[in-house]
Amino acid sequence: MDQLQLVSSNKICGGFQKVYSHESSELKCKMNFSIYFPPQAEGGDSKLPVVFYLSGLTCTEQNFISKSGFQRYAAEHGIIVVGPDTSPRGVKIEGDDESWDFGVSAGFYLDAAKEPWSKHYRMGSYLNKELYDLVLQAFSSVVDPNRIGIMGHSMGGHGALVSTLRNPGQYKSVSAFAPICNPCACPWGEKAFTGYLGDDKSKWAEWDATELVKHYDGPPLTLLIDQGGADKFYTDKQLLPENLVAACRSAGVPVILNLREGYDHSYYYIATYIGEHFDFHAKILKA
Numbered sequence: 001m002d003q004l005q006l007v008s009s010n011k012i013c014g015g016f017q018k019v020y021s022h023e024s025s026e027l028k029c030k031m032n033f034s035i036y037f038p039p040q041a042e043g044g045d046s047k048l049p050v051v052f053y054l055s056g057l058t059c060t061e062q063n064f065i066s067k068s069g070f071q072r073y074a075a076e077h078g079i080i081v082v083g084p085d086t087s088p089r090g091v092k093i094e095g096d097d098e099s100w101d102f103g104v105s106a107g108f109y110l111d112a113a114k115e116p117w118s119k120h121y122r123m124g125s126y127l128n129k130e131l132y133d134l135v136l137q138a139f140s141s142v143v144d145p146n147r148i149g150i151m152g153h154s155m156g157g158h159g160a161l162v163s164t165l166r167n168p169g170q171y172k173s174v175s176a177f178a179p180i181c182n183p184c185a186c187p188w189g190e191k192a193f194t195g196y197l198g199d200d201k202s203k204w205a206e207w208d209a210t211e212l213v214k215h216y217d218g219p220p221l222t223l224l225i226d227q228g229g230a231d232k233f234y235t236d237k238q239l240l241p242e243n244l245v246a247a248c249r250s251a252g253v254p255v256i257l258n259l260r261e262g263y264d265h266s267y268y269y270i271a272t273y274i275g276e277h278f279d280f281h282a283k284i285l286k287a
């Protein structure tokens with residue numbers, strides 16, 4: 001635990017919502033992450049499943065823990081929940097704060113290949129290697145390494161899907177709220193991938209769930225996708241869940257798409273359906 005500093009700890013739903021900071025070797029900066037320990041983590045005999053939650057554009061590790069109300073469901077199911085930040089922090093790169101959909105708080109959970117981003121913007125390796133290993137090692141007394149799932153929202157939904165599809169077997173369950181499903185084909189993705197990866201579109205496909213699922217040959221997996229019908233980013237074609245569903249169908253990968261009439265892109269929508277997502281993860285991770 002030497003490498004972790006406790007930033008905050010609050011009792012909620014019988015467990016503890018904590019935030020830690022640590023020096024990241026992948027990102028070369030200090031990072032915060034949240035971790036919720038349900039009541040079962042205290043003095044329990046058995047190790048608990050973990051679900052990672054990835055937030056969207058403009059977020060830190062705080063939005064989900066303060067707005068979604070997920071702790072009630074994590075406590076019911078006895079699931080530990082880990083939430084990383086959305087980009088490197090405190091690293092000054094020219095242009096990193098010029099727009100809300102690129103640079104700071106918009107790391108897209110990928111490893112940048114293009115200068116000047118490639119030195120720090122390595123959120124893919126940070127999440128799937130460094131933070132993943134850190135959580136398993138630092139909390140080994142309560143974490144079951146064989147029962148790890150992942151979920152996310154918007155850019156974080158994209159992150160959850162590509163992390164699962166690129167690392168077969170690492171995450172046993174995956175779900176997403178309003179994910180960016182086909183970044184190669186939407187304005188957010190085109191901007192981020194051009195900036196972080198360059199102009200070679202064959203490199204883009206390596207970080208695009210709709211492209212990756214076409215070649216998925218890992219353990220059986222069902223993708224749970226949730227989408228608000230009144231989400232302006234959905235109607236503006238930033239999210240494109242239908243493209244992912246079509247690719248899943250042609251690749252034979254089971255997918256569930258829940259369209260929620262009248263709901264927008266906000267945490268009001270996430271708070272409404274987060275319980276269903278915890279039921280989904282619990283069913284798989286606790287089977």
Ligand SMILES: N[C@@H](CCC(=O)N[C@@H](CS)C(=O)NCC(=O)O)C(=O)O
Nearest residue numbers: 056057058059063100154155266267
């Ligand atoms: N700043 C954007 C909105 C960004 C946005 O909706 N971000 C989502 C993720 S893509 C979010 O979770 N925002 C933080 C929050 O609602 O707490 C706008 O003005 O249109």
